[in-house]
Amino acid sequence: MIRIFPLHHYTQSGNLKPPIYFYISLIFLARTWVLFIISAASRSSGSSLLGLFYPDRHNFYLGLISGSIALILFILAGRNHDKYQWVSKLWQIGYYLLIINIAFDFLLQLHVLQLQHFQYSLSASIQLVSIIWIALYTLKSEHLKMCFVRKTLKEEK
Known part of the structure; x- marks a missing residue:
């Protein structure tokens, strides 16, 4: 079934824009990249800042890998997908x-909790609640699902 959204939800090329919560979710999923950029911008205290949030470098690298997909989606979200076929397929x-x-971020957070012997931590609790909320939002939002659908002229005929 085709769902019709209000006109302001569409781009000028006729594609559905992602909702604002999609961008907030991507920023959360790419939080290691955000922290990496902030630490690179503050040269003098960059390594101490990374050490504060990621005492184990292994978790930092896993966070960068996990956030790569969100970073790619964030970059692709602002593009005209009909211009290049590979961008449209991606x-x-x-x-x-x-x-x-x-799912990878959730498993990564469970891994970090397991390393801490499941001790209560406010930051870990906030991250777990956030990732569960993002998962529920992603699975339930019809607007989000529909913005990844691209119809070409061949499909419409």
């Missing part, structure tokens, strides 16, 4: 990549 599988990214 965008169409973006929903599944997002679900994989959410």
